[in-house]
Amino acid sequence: xxxxxxxxxxxxxxxxxxxxxxxxxxxxxxxxxxxxxxxxxxxxxxxxxxxxxxxxxxxxxxxxxxxxxxxxxxxxxxxxxxxxxxxxxxxxxxxxxxxxxxxxxxxxxxxxxxxxxxxxxxxxxxxxxxxxxxxxxxxxxxxxxxxxxxxxxxxxxxxxxxxxxxxxxxxxxxxxxxxxxxxxxxxxxxxxxxxxxxxxxxxxxxxxxxxxxxxxxxxxxxxxxxxxxxxxxxxxxxxxxxxxxxxxxxxxxxxxxxxxxxxxxxxxxxxxxxxxxxxxxxxxxxxxxxxxxxxxxxxxxxxxxxxxxxxxxxxxxxxxxxxxxxxxxxxxxxxxxxxxxxxxxxxxxxxxxxxxxxxxxxxxxxxxxxxxxxxxxxxxxxxxxxxxxxxxxxxxxxxxxx
Amino acid sequence: xxxxxxxxxxxxxxxxxxxxxxxxxxxxxxxxxxxxxxxxxxxxxxxxxxxxxxxxxxxxxxxxxxxxxxxxxxxxxxxxxxxxxxxxxxxxxxxxxxxxxxxxxxxxxxxxxxxxxxxxxxxxxxxxxxxxxxxxxxxxxxxxxxxxxxxxxxxxxxxxxxxxxxxxxxxxxxxxxxxxxxxxxxxxxxxxxxxxxxxxxxxxxxxxxxxxxxxxxxxxxxxxxxxxxxxxxxxxxxxxxxxxxxxxxxxxxxxxxxxxxxxxxxxxxxxxxxxxxxxxxxxxxxxxxxxxxxxxxxxxxxxxxxxxxxxxxxxxxxxxxxxxxxxxxxxxxxxxxxxxxxxxxxxxxxxxxxxxxxxxxxxxxxxxxxxxxxxxxxxxxxxxxxxxxxxxxxxxxxxxxx
Numbered sequence: 001x002x003x004x005x006x007x008x009x010x011x012x013x014x015x016x017x018x019x020x021x022x023x024x025x026x027x028x029x030x031x032x033x034x035x036x037x038x039x040x041x042x043x044x045x046x047x048x049x050x051x052x053x054x055x056x057x058x059x060x061x062x063x064x065x066x067x068x069x070x071x072x073x074x075x076x077x078x079x080x081x082x083x084x085x086x087x088x089x090x091x092x093x094x095x096x097x098x099x100x101x102x103x104x105x106x107x108x109x110x111x112x113x114x115x116x117x118x119x120x121x122x123x124x125x126x127x128x129x130x131x132x133x134x135x136x137x138x139x140x141x142x143x144x145x146x147x148x149x150x151x152x153x154x155x156x157x158x159x160x161x162x163x164x165x166x167x168x169x170x171x172x173x174x175x176x177x178x179x180x181x182x183x184x185x186x187x188x189x190x191x192x193x194x195x196x197x198x199x200x201x202x203x204x205x206x207x208x209x210x211x212x213x214x215x216x217x218x219x220x221x222x223x224x225x226x227x228x229x230x231x232x233x234x235x236x237x238x239x240x241x242x243x244x245x246x247x248x249x250x251x252x253x254x255x256x257x258x259x260x261x262x263x264x265x266x267x268x269x270x271x272x273x274x275x276x277x278x279x280x281x282x283x284x285x286x287x288x289x290x291x292x293x294x295x296x297x298x299x300x301x302x303x304x305x306x307x308x309x310x311x312x313x314x315x316x317x318x319x320x321x322x323x324x325x326x327x328x329x330x331x332x333x334x335x336x337x338x339x340x341x342x343x344x345x346x347x348x349x350x351x352x353x354x355x356x357x358x359x360x361x362x363x364x365x366x367x368x369x370x371x372x373x374x375x376x377x378x379x380x381x382x383x384x385x386x387x388x389x390x391x392x393x394x395x396x397x398x399x400x401x402x
Numbered sequence: 403x404x405x406x407x408x409x410x411x412x413x414x415x416x417x418x419x420x421x422x423x424x425x426x427x428x429x430x431x432x433x434x435x436x437x438x439x440x441x442x443x444x445x446x447x448x449x450x451x452x453x454x455x456x457x458x459x460x461x462x463x464x465x466x467x468x469x470x471x472x473x474x475x476x477x478x479x480x481x482x483x484x485x486x487x488x489x490x491x492x493x494x495x496x497x498x499x500x501x502x503x504x505x506x507x508x509x510x511x512x513x514x515x516x517x518x519x520x521x522x523x524x525x526x527x528x529x530x531x532x533x534x535x536x537x538x539x540x541x542x543x544x545x546x547x548x549x550x551x552x553x554x555x556x557x558x559x560x561x562x563x564x565x566x567x568x569x570x571x572x573x574x575x576x577x578x579x580x581x582x583x584x585x586x587x588x589x590x591x592x593x594x595x596x597x598x599x600x601x602x603x604x605x606x607x608x609x610x611x612x613x614x615x616x617x618x619x620x621x622x623x624x625x626x627x628x629x630x631x632x633x634x635x636x637x638x639x640x641x642x643x644x645x646x647x648x649x650x651x652x653x654x655x656x657x658x659x660x661x662x663x664x665x666x667x668x669x670x671x672x673x674x675x676x677x678x679x680x681x682x683x684x685x686x687x688x689x690x691x692x693x694x695x696x697x698x699x700x701x702x703x704x705x706x707x708x709x710x711x712x713x714x715x716x717x718x719x720x721x722x723x724x725x726x727x728x729x730x731x732x733x734x735x736x737x738x739x740x741x742x743x744x745x746x747x748x749x750x751x752x753x754x755x756x757x758x759x760x761x762x763x764x765x766x767x768x769x770x771x772x773x774x775x776x777x778x779x780x781x782x783x784x785x786x787x788x789x790x791x792x793x794x795x796x797x798x799x800x801x802x803x804x
Contacts, residue, residue: 017581022802047583058804070802076577078802172704175478179419181449277679297696302574305707400424400472400480402460
């Protein structure tokens with residue numbers, strides 16, 4: 001093994017917040033304090049790469065262990081996130097040089113970036129440029145996304161807490177609607193542009209005795225006529241109908257359903273929102289049935305109320321493991337979670353090449369979708385149940401049975 | 403004291419669910435089991451008065467104590483609620499007779515109705531009709547409403563749990579937005595047609611280090627131009643702006659802001675919703691500023707995740723006290739919560755005439771609104787803080803300070 005280069009460490013957050021992203025920061029920072037011989041100083045970028053480019057840097061050493069503990073219960077991405085996209089190193093040469101110069105100025109050798117698939121590309125670009133100019137860094141990606149869409153990971157930190165919130169919210173909506181003999185067609189809109197992992201997690205509401213009539217995910221084309229017909233039939237029969245949909249459902253031509261906004265964010269995604277409003281209004285105007293749209297919106301990713309205990313634990317571990325792996329001389333790698341066993345639930349942390357993860361998408365397997373493509377199959381429980389078995393993670397409420 | 407008439411008991415739920423309405427049912431039912439000598443059988447109406455008229459009645463005696471315990475953690479109004487409105491006893495004579503006949507058939511002498519100000523009117527009408535036809539009943543109202551708008555009560559069961567959810571959600575939204583250097587104008591829509599109690603509770607987010615820039619309640623007229631000007635100014639200066647509004651805010655002519663729906667419910671209220679969507683779109687189209695609307699919708703009243711411990715305790719007590727008071731021969735009364743002291747927090751349960759509560763509204767005192775009428779004053783903390791001091795009720799998260 002090559003001799004490890006000593007130096008300082010910088011950590012950054014990127015992309016949408018999760019309930020546990022700050023727990024990964026905690027895990028990393030705590031671990032650094034055991035290795036003062038190699039890592040003298042620890043910094044965080046304020047607002048990720050965008051902040052770094054403005055030399056907006058936070059000194060982590062000024063926080064004592066007690067201060068750091070509050071990271072475990074702080075929602076949002078407290079060090080500041082960003083959706084800044086670096087172009088190739090020819091177009092953006094000036095920026096890449098600035099980053100390397102700042103790394104030199106602060107003697108940064110350890111670079112940790114906490115994000116999803118877009119953010120992993122940022123690590124890749126920076127570490128490759130560092131190599132090009134002959135500056136040694138150890139760059140490690142710490143995974144994070146409520147979307148659960150990173151390839152090569154069994155699941156991503158952030159997913160289970162969001163799933164907890166979604167399942168509880170959907171259960172509550174179910175019971176609220178059943179408070180009335182004749183309820184509404186309730187349409188719950190869950191995040192997920194490309195994948196249905198979050199929407200699928202609503203299936204956990206069944207553990208609370210709730211029943212979701214229809215679930216639609218972006219992995220399959222959405223047939224509007226069929227949806228209108230089915231939801232009306234269910235409502236006519238039961239006086240209730242509970243529908244959960246991903247924000248990113250689209251027709252067979254790939255057009256997002258009910259798309260209201262046309263803005264494009266810097267990664268080229270379309271800003272979504274409003275599909276539940278669209279569908280609810282459509283049903284009411286067509287059939288004169290009472291509807292309600294419920295967008296879980298930010299609450300599902302900012303949820304500080306019911307973080308999954310397993311999720312928090314794993315997020316901390318991903319942060320700590322990132323350092324452990326870096327200190328073995330690794331570079332351009334991402335920490336991944338691999339499931340080892342279901343009973344008892346056990347995972348291992350492994351490294352993968354960032355290149356194999358960056359900008360790729362892990363879709364919900366078709367086996368997790370039912371045959372009529374309008375619900376989640378029971379097979380999905382085999383995947384998710386072992387991860388929500390910890391006390392406090394499921395059965396947040398035990399429902400009275402009439 | 404007149405001799406108490408022995409007989410059976412019936413309980414009903416009415417109006418919108420709260421997090422703790424089923425806890426009141428629990429408190430009542432548990433208490434009945436100590437008085438089998440007077441109350442032989444216990445029933446619940448399935449869907450309130452509406453269900454009763456269909457003789458849809460649930461036998462509570464078939465549930466053991468363990469079954470009943472699940473009521474404490476069940477969201478919604480599990481016995482079925484309704485918004486059924488009885489007309490006067492001449493127009494609806496047939497229905498009143500049917501109710502009295504069913505009371506006779508099931509030997510009901512104890513009639514408990516769990517609801518808000520509309521529901522109290524139902525009790526009043528039924529008990530007066532019973533008196534008119536010479537049938538003795540003991541009717542007691544058990545208070546319930548997240549709106550906190552019942553007169554003669556310091557606060558209503560259901561309010562504190564909703565307040566907990568609102569405060570936490572608003573805190574999370576604050577931190578989520580501050581994850582980015584430049585955020586959005588976030589507009590959070592809270593329930594409250596006539597009163598701002600729920601919206602005011604968002605002020606508790608300050609305990610988590612959040613800051614709410616603008617708060618608008620229905621107690622004061624909403625000045626749209628002023629709002630647009632202020633929110634833009636704040637956003638231009640900070641790159642963030644957090645606004646919390648009641649669904650029922652209206653202009654100086656009483657017109658609901660951004661009213662989208664025209665339906666009228668049976669109590670003559672207008673179905674609201676959509677004011678945050680309206681304002682968010684207005685800002686974006688006028689100023690090209692990124693906005694986000696977040697409707698807390700059902701989640702604030704169905705919240706099973708962070709019920710306030712004090713709220714649950716008091717809801718149980720209101721149910722139990724209702725029976726205690728009925729067994730003293732009271733009729734046409736409502737159980738009320740009176741605050742006795744703040745340190746330590748202590749309440750008493752007293753009876754008031756239902757007539758003094760039914761169809762009246764307790765507004766947010768103007769002293770709780772700031773001078774510029776666009777926020778909640780610190781004075782409100784004197785009211786709410788003593789009630790959220792129990793561990794687990796505040797500081798659900800402790801935020802890391804940069």
